[in-house]
Amino acid sequence: MRATSGLAPGVRETAAAARSAAVRLAGHVRETPLWHSPRFSARTGANVWFKLENLQHTGSFKVRGAFNRLLALEPAQRAAGAVAASSGNHGAAVARALEGLGMHGVVFVPENASPVKVAAIRAAGCEVRHFGADGLETELHARAYAEHRGMVYVSPYNDPEVVAGQGTCGVEIVRQLPGTDAVFIAVGGGGLAAGTGSVLKDARREIAVIGCQPEQSAVMHASLAAGGIVQVPGRPTLSDGTAGGIEPGAITFDLCRDVVDEWVLVGEAAIAAAMRDFMDTEHQLLEGAAGVALAAFLQRAADYAGRNVVVLICGANISRDTLATILQASA
Numbered sequence: 001m002r003a004t005s006g007l008a009p010g011v012r013e014t015a016a017a018a019r020s021a022a023v024r025l026a027g028h029v030r031e032t033p034l035w036h037s038p039r040f041s042a043r044t045g046a047n048v049w050f051k052l053e054n055l056q057h058t059g060s061f062k063v064r065g066a067f068n069r070l071l072a073l074e075p076a077q078r079a080a081g082a083v084a085a086s087s088g089n090h091g092a093a094v095a096r097a098l099e100g101l102g103m104h105g106v107v108f109v110p111e112n113a114s115p116v117k118v119a120a121i122r123a124a125g126c127e128v129r130h131f132g133a134d135g136l137e138t139e140l141h142a143r144a145y146a147e148h149r150g151m152v153y154v155s156p157y158n159d160p161e162v163v164a165g166q167g168t169c170g171v172e173i174v175r176q177l178p179g180t181d182a183v184f185i186a187v188g189g190g191g192l193a194a195g196t197g198s199v200l201k202d203a204r205r206e207i208a209v210i211g212c213q214p215e216q217s218a219v220m221h222a223s224l225a226a227g228g229i230v231q232v233p234g235r236p237t238l239s240d241g242t243a244g245g246i247e248p249g250a251i252t253f254d255l256c257r258d259v260v261d262e263w264v265l266v267g268e269a270a271i272a273a274a275m276r277d278f279m280d281t282e283h284q285l286l287e288g289a290a291g292v293a294l295a296a297f298l299q300r301a302a303d304y305a306g307r308n309v310v311v312l313i314c315g316a317n318i319s320r321d322t323l324a325t326i327l328q329a330s331a
Contacts, residue, residue: 011201011258014164014199015201017160017161018167018171018199019171021164021167021168022171029067031172032053032055032172033055034049034052034173036048037281044298045306046309047306048309049310050310050311053290053314054286054290058092058096058124060093060241060314060315061169062086062090062156064165065156065157065159065162065164068161068162069154069161069162070154078101080150080151081106081151082094082098082103082152082154083142084107084142085109085141085155086156088241089241090156091107091109091128095120095124095126106127106128107127109121109130109131110131110132110137110138111131111132113130114322115319135243139155139156155247157194157247157252158252159251163198165195166196167195167198170195173199173200173310174199180207180308181307183197183210183312184212184294184296184311185197185210185211185314186312186314187212187213187260189220189252191252194256196209196312208261212266212295213264213265214267214268214271216237216243216268217232217237217244219245219246223253224256224263229246231246238275238288238322238326239271239287239292242288242289242292266292266299270299271291275291275326276326276327286315286318290313290314290316
Protein backbone atom coordinates (compact mmCIF):
# COMPACT_ATOMS: atom_id res chain seq x y z
CA MET A 1 0.00 0.00 0.00
CA ARG A 2 1.28 3.48 -0.87
CA ALA A 3 1.39 6.05 1.90
CA THR A 4 -0.32 8.87 0.03
CA SER A 5 -2.03 10.66 2.93
CA GLY A 6 -0.93 14.24 3.22
CA LEU A 7 0.52 14.43 -0.29
CA ALA A 8 -0.47 17.32 -2.51
CA PRO A 9 -2.84 16.22 -5.32
CA GLY A 10 -0.26 17.21 -7.95
CA VAL A 11 2.30 14.88 -6.38
CA ARG A 12 -0.10 11.93 -6.38
CA GLU A 13 -1.14 12.63 -9.97
CA THR A 14 2.47 12.93 -11.12
CA ALA A 15 3.42 9.67 -9.40
CA ALA A 16 0.49 7.86 -11.05
CA ALA A 17 1.43 9.31 -14.44
CA ALA A 18 5.04 8.18 -13.97
CA ARG A 19 3.93 4.63 -13.25
CA SER A 20 1.85 4.66 -16.43
CA ALA A 21 4.78 6.12 -18.34
CA ALA A 22 7.02 3.28 -17.16
CA VAL A 23 4.73 0.85 -19.00
CA ARG A 24 4.57 3.05 -22.11
CA LEU A 25 8.34 3.47 -22.28
CA ALA A 26 9.17 -0.23 -22.16
CA GLY A 27 11.36 -0.97 -25.16
CA HIS A 28 12.19 2.70 -25.72
CA VAL A 29 14.43 3.40 -22.71
CA ARG A 30 16.77 1.34 -20.58
CA GLU A 31 16.14 0.34 -17.00
CA THR A 32 19.46 1.60 -15.70
CA PRO A 33 21.43 -0.17 -12.96
CA LEU A 34 21.37 0.84 -9.32
CA TRP A 35 25.05 0.37 -8.54
CA HIS A 36 26.28 -0.16 -5.00
CA SER A 37 29.58 1.57 -4.23
CA PRO A 38 31.68 -0.15 -1.55
CA ARG A 39 34.32 2.60 -1.73
CA PHE A 40 31.98 5.55 -1.24
CA SER A 41 30.10 3.57 1.41
CA ALA A 42 33.29 2.92 3.37
CA ARG A 43 34.41 6.50 2.94
CA THR A 44 31.16 8.12 4.12
CA GLY A 45 29.60 5.60 6.48
CA ALA A 46 26.40 5.57 4.43
CA ASN A 47 25.22 2.69 2.24
CA VAL A 48 25.79 4.44 -1.10
CA TRP A 49 24.10 3.53 -4.37
CA PHE A 50 24.42 5.23 -7.75
CA LYS A 51 21.47 5.33 -10.15
CA LEU A 52 23.38 5.16 -13.41
CA GLU A 53 21.48 7.32 -15.88
CA ASN A 54 24.86 8.00 -17.46
CA LEU A 55 24.30 4.58 -19.07
CA GLN A 56 20.91 5.58 -20.49
CA HIS A 57 20.34 6.03 -24.24
CA THR A 58 21.94 9.37 -25.32
CA GLY A 59 23.89 9.33 -22.03
CA SER A 60 21.22 11.08 -19.99
CA PHE A 61 17.89 10.58 -18.21
CA LYS A 62 16.31 13.09 -20.60
CA VAL A 63 15.32 10.43 -23.13
CA ARG A 64 12.66 9.25 -20.68
CA GLY A 65 10.70 12.50 -20.80
CA ALA A 66 11.24 13.08 -24.52
CA PHE A 67 9.88 9.68 -25.54
CA ASN A 68 6.97 9.89 -23.13
CA ARG A 69 5.92 13.28 -24.51
CA LEU A 70 6.10 12.22 -28.16
CA LEU A 71 4.43 8.86 -27.57
CA ALA A 72 1.45 10.72 -26.11
CA LEU A 73 0.86 12.75 -29.31
CA GLU A 74 -2.04 12.25 -31.68
CA PRO A 75 -1.17 11.17 -35.27
CA ALA A 76 -1.80 14.68 -36.66
CA GLN A 77 0.54 16.17 -34.05
CA ARG A 78 3.27 13.70 -34.92
CA ALA A 79 2.91 14.59 -38.58
CA ALA A 80 3.34 18.30 -37.79
CA GLY A 81 6.71 17.67 -36.14
CA ALA A 82 8.24 18.85 -32.89
CA VAL A 83 10.48 21.63 -31.61
CA ALA A 84 12.71 21.56 -28.54
CA ALA A 85 15.13 23.84 -26.75
CA SER A 86 18.09 22.49 -24.86
CA SER A 87 21.61 23.00 -23.56
CA GLY A 88 22.25 19.61 -25.09
CA ASN A 89 20.90 16.56 -23.25
CA HIS A 90 17.21 17.26 -23.80
CA GLY A 91 17.92 18.07 -27.44
CA ALA A 92 19.74 14.77 -27.97
CA ALA A 93 16.89 12.95 -26.27
CA VAL A 94 14.25 14.61 -28.43
CA ALA A 95 16.34 13.91 -31.54
CA ARG A 96 16.53 10.21 -30.65
CA ALA A 97 12.80 10.05 -29.93
CA LEU A 98 11.98 11.82 -33.19
CA GLU A 99 14.14 9.37 -35.09
CA GLY A 100 12.68 6.38 -33.28
CA LEU A 101 9.12 7.45 -34.02
CA GLY A 102 9.75 8.55 -37.59
CA MET A 103 9.06 12.23 -36.89
CA HIS A 104 10.80 15.40 -38.00
CA GLY A 105 11.75 18.40 -35.91
CA VAL A 106 14.25 21.07 -34.95
CA VAL A 107 16.22 21.64 -31.76
CA PHE A 108 17.30 25.10 -30.64
CA VAL A 109 20.39 25.36 -28.44
CA PRO A 110 22.03 28.34 -26.70
CA GLU A 111 25.03 29.87 -28.41
CA ASN A 112 27.31 28.46 -25.68
CA ALA A 113 25.94 24.90 -25.76
CA SER A 114 28.41 22.07 -25.21
CA PRO A 115 29.87 21.01 -28.60
CA VAL A 116 29.73 17.33 -27.67
CA LYS A 117 26.03 17.60 -26.91
CA VAL A 118 25.28 19.54 -30.10
CA ALA A 119 27.14 16.86 -32.06
CA ALA A 120 24.96 14.19 -30.44
CA ILE A 121 21.81 16.00 -31.59
CA ARG A 122 23.05 16.26 -35.16
CA ALA A 123 24.20 12.64 -35.13
CA ALA A 124 20.60 11.60 -34.57
CA GLY A 125 19.67 13.36 -37.80
CA CYS A 126 17.90 16.34 -36.24
CA GLU A 127 18.25 19.94 -37.40
CA VAL A 128 20.04 22.17 -34.88
CA ARG A 129 19.75 25.95 -34.65
CA HIS A 130 21.51 28.27 -32.20
CA PHE A 131 19.64 31.06 -30.42
CA GLY A 132 20.27 33.07 -27.27
CA ALA A 133 22.89 33.11 -24.55
CA ASP A 134 20.68 31.70 -21.78
CA GLY A 135 18.60 28.52 -21.58
CA LEU A 136 15.40 30.40 -20.78
CA GLU A 137 15.87 32.75 -23.73
CA THR A 138 16.33 29.74 -26.00
CA GLU A 139 13.23 28.01 -24.58
CA LEU A 140 10.96 31.02 -25.10
CA HIS A 141 12.16 31.42 -28.67
CA ALA A 142 11.64 27.73 -29.44
CA ARG A 143 8.13 27.76 -28.00
CA ALA A 144 7.20 30.79 -30.12
CA TYR A 145 8.71 29.12 -33.20
CA ALA A 146 6.63 26.00 -32.63
CA GLU A 147 3.39 27.91 -32.06
CA HIS A 148 3.90 30.00 -35.20
CA ARG A 149 4.36 26.88 -37.35
CA GLY A 150 1.76 24.64 -35.74
CA MET A 151 4.38 22.25 -34.38
CA VAL A 152 4.54 20.62 -30.95
CA TYR A 153 6.89 22.20 -28.44
CA VAL A 154 8.63 19.67 -26.19
CA SER A 155 9.68 21.48 -23.05
CA PRO A 156 12.72 20.16 -21.15
CA TYR A 157 10.71 20.30 -17.90
CA ASN A 158 7.51 22.38 -18.11
CA ASP A 159 5.22 19.63 -19.39
CA PRO A 160 3.31 16.95 -17.41
CA GLU A 161 4.25 14.17 -19.85
CA VAL A 162 7.93 15.11 -19.70
CA VAL A 163 7.89 15.23 -15.90
CA ALA A 164 6.10 11.86 -15.77
CA GLY A 165 8.70 10.40 -18.10
CA GLN A 166 11.53 11.60 -15.88
CA GLY A 167 9.62 10.16 -12.94
CA THR A 168 10.13 6.65 -14.31
CA CYS A 169 13.62 6.90 -12.87
CA GLY A 170 11.94 6.98 -9.46
CA VAL A 171 9.75 4.02 -10.37
CA GLU A 172 12.91 2.00 -10.96
CA ILE A 173 14.63 3.18 -7.78
CA VAL A 174 11.67 2.17 -5.63
CA ARG A 175 11.62 -1.27 -7.22
CA GLN A 176 15.41 -1.75 -7.16
CA LEU A 177 15.95 -0.60 -3.57
CA PRO A 178 12.70 -0.68 -1.54
CA GLY A 179 14.62 0.42 1.55
CA THR A 180 15.82 3.69 0.04
CA ASP A 181 16.22 6.38 2.71
CA ALA A 182 17.40 9.37 0.68
CA VAL A 183 17.95 10.40 -2.95
CA PHE A 184 20.21 13.25 -4.08
CA ILE A 185 19.07 14.81 -7.38
CA ALA A 186 20.61 17.64 -9.42
CA VAL A 187 18.05 20.32 -10.27
CA GLY A 188 17.87 22.73 -13.20
CA GLY A 189 14.34 23.29 -14.45
CA GLY A 190 13.22 20.66 -11.98
CA GLY A 191 11.71 17.96 -14.20
CA LEU A 192 13.80 15.10 -12.80
CA ALA A 193 13.37 16.15 -9.17
CA ALA A 194 9.64 16.80 -9.63
CA GLY A 195 8.91 13.49 -11.34
CA THR A 196 11.25 11.25 -9.39
CA GLY A 197 10.53 13.01 -6.11
CA SER A 198 6.78 12.56 -6.59
CA VAL A 199 7.20 8.82 -7.11
CA LEU A 200 9.48 8.50 -4.08
CA LYS A 201 7.16 10.43 -1.79
CA ASP A 202 4.13 8.51 -3.06
CA ALA A 203 5.92 5.23 -2.33
CA ARG A 204 7.05 6.24 1.15
CA ARG A 205 6.80 9.69 2.66
CA GLU A 206 9.91 9.11 4.80
CA ILE A 207 12.26 8.97 1.80
CA ALA A 208 14.28 12.20 1.87
CA VAL A 209 14.53 14.01 -1.46
CA ILE A 210 17.51 16.37 -1.62
CA GLY A 211 17.66 18.97 -4.37
CA CYS A 212 21.21 19.81 -5.45
CA GLN A 213 22.33 22.89 -7.36
CA PRO A 214 25.59 24.65 -8.21
CA GLU A 215 26.15 27.89 -6.33
CA GLN A 216 26.82 29.56 -9.68
CA SER A 217 23.32 28.84 -11.02
CA ALA A 218 20.75 28.04 -8.31
CA VAL A 219 17.58 29.47 -9.83
CA MET A 220 15.10 26.94 -8.42
CA HIS A 221 16.51 27.32 -4.92
CA ALA A 222 16.30 31.11 -5.18
CA SER A 223 12.78 30.92 -6.61
CA LEU A 224 11.47 28.72 -3.82
CA ALA A 225 13.06 30.99 -1.25
CA ALA A 226 11.33 33.96 -2.90
CA GLY A 227 7.96 32.21 -3.12
CA GLY A 228 7.81 32.47 -6.90
CA ILE A 229 9.95 32.02 -9.99
CA VAL A 230 12.70 34.61 -10.17
CA GLN A 231 15.41 35.17 -12.72
CA VAL A 232 18.87 35.12 -11.21
CA PRO A 233 21.90 35.95 -13.34
CA GLY A 234 23.88 32.76 -13.76
CA ARG A 235 27.64 32.40 -13.71
CA PRO A 236 29.69 29.77 -15.55
CA THR A 237 29.42 26.31 -14.02
CA LEU A 238 30.59 22.78 -14.76
CA SER A 239 26.94 21.84 -14.42
CA ASP A 240 25.85 23.20 -17.80
CA GLY A 241 22.92 20.77 -17.83
CA THR A 242 21.27 22.55 -14.88
CA ALA A 243 22.25 26.11 -15.79
CA GLY A 244 19.85 28.82 -16.93
CA GLY A 245 16.52 30.32 -15.93
CA ILE A 246 13.12 28.74 -15.34
CA GLU A 247 10.13 29.42 -17.58
CA PRO A 248 7.42 31.57 -15.92
CA GLY A 249 4.58 29.41 -14.64
CA ALA A 250 6.63 26.19 -14.76
CA ILE A 251 4.73 23.26 -13.23
CA THR A 252 7.93 22.04 -11.63
CA PHE A 253 7.97 24.93 -9.16
CA ASP A 254 5.04 23.64 -7.08
CA LEU A 255 6.15 20.02 -7.39
CA CYS A 256 9.70 20.77 -6.23
CA ARG A 257 8.30 22.82 -3.36
CA ASP A 258 6.13 19.85 -2.32
CA VAL A 259 8.62 16.98 -2.69
CA VAL A 260 12.12 18.35 -2.03
CA ASP A 261 12.97 18.16 1.66
CA GLU A 262 16.33 19.93 1.60
CA TRP A 263 18.46 21.99 -0.76
CA VAL A 264 22.23 21.78 -0.98
CA LEU A 265 24.32 24.25 -2.99
CA VAL A 266 27.86 23.33 -4.00
CA GLY A 267 30.84 25.22 -5.37
CA GLU A 268 32.76 24.50 -8.55
CA ALA A 269 35.78 23.04 -6.79
CA ALA A 270 33.56 20.58 -4.94
CA ILE A 271 31.82 19.57 -8.18
CA ALA A 272 35.13 18.94 -9.93
CA ALA A 273 36.49 16.96 -6.97
CA ALA A 274 33.38 14.80 -6.82
CA MET A 275 33.63 14.08 -10.53
CA ARG A 276 37.26 13.01 -10.19
CA ASP A 277 36.38 10.81 -7.22
CA PHE A 278 33.61 9.07 -9.16
CA MET A 279 35.77 8.48 -12.22
CA ASP A 280 38.64 7.18 -10.08
CA THR A 281 36.51 4.78 -8.02
CA GLU A 282 33.64 3.77 -10.32
CA HIS A 283 35.59 4.02 -13.61
CA GLN A 284 32.74 5.70 -15.50
CA LEU A 285 32.19 9.09 -17.09
CA LEU A 286 29.77 11.60 -15.64
CA GLU A 287 28.88 15.18 -16.48
CA GLY A 288 28.83 18.26 -14.29
CA ALA A 289 25.18 17.97 -13.22
CA ALA A 290 25.84 14.46 -11.90
CA GLY A 291 28.88 15.85 -10.10
CA VAL A 292 26.60 18.34 -8.38
CA ALA A 293 24.48 15.56 -6.86
CA LEU A 294 27.54 13.64 -5.69
CA ALA A 295 29.23 16.76 -4.30
CA ALA A 296 26.05 17.63 -2.41
CA PHE A 297 25.90 14.17 -0.88
CA LEU A 298 29.55 14.31 0.17
CA GLN A 299 28.85 17.68 1.78
CA ARG A 300 25.99 16.15 3.81
CA ALA A 301 27.31 12.59 4.17
CA ALA A 302 27.66 12.73 7.96
CA ASP A 303 23.88 13.19 8.24
CA TYR A 304 23.22 9.92 6.41
CA ALA A 305 25.57 7.47 8.14
CA GLY A 306 24.13 3.97 8.17
CA ARG A 307 21.32 4.85 5.74
CA ASN A 308 20.58 3.76 2.18
CA VAL A 309 21.48 6.74 0.00
CA VAL A 310 20.95 6.95 -3.77
CA VAL A 311 22.91 9.54 -5.74
CA LEU A 312 21.35 10.04 -9.14
CA ILE A 313 24.11 10.11 -11.77
CA CYS A 314 21.97 11.93 -14.29
CA GLY A 315 24.27 11.97 -17.31
CA ALA A 316 27.66 11.29 -18.88
CA ASN A 317 27.86 13.92 -21.61
CA ILE A 318 30.98 15.94 -20.97
CA SER A 319 33.25 17.54 -23.56
CA ARG A 320 36.88 16.49 -23.81
CA ASP A 321 38.00 20.04 -23.03
CA THR A 322 35.95 20.16 -19.83
CA LEU A 323 37.12 16.70 -18.85
CA ALA A 324 40.73 17.70 -19.42
CA THR A 325 40.26 20.80 -17.26
CA ILE A 326 38.83 18.75 -14.41
CA LEU A 327 41.58 16.16 -14.55
CA GLN A 328 44.37 18.75 -14.82
CA ALA A 329 43.05 20.53 -11.73
CA SER A 330 43.98 17.49 -9.65
CA ALA A 331 47.60 17.43 -10.85
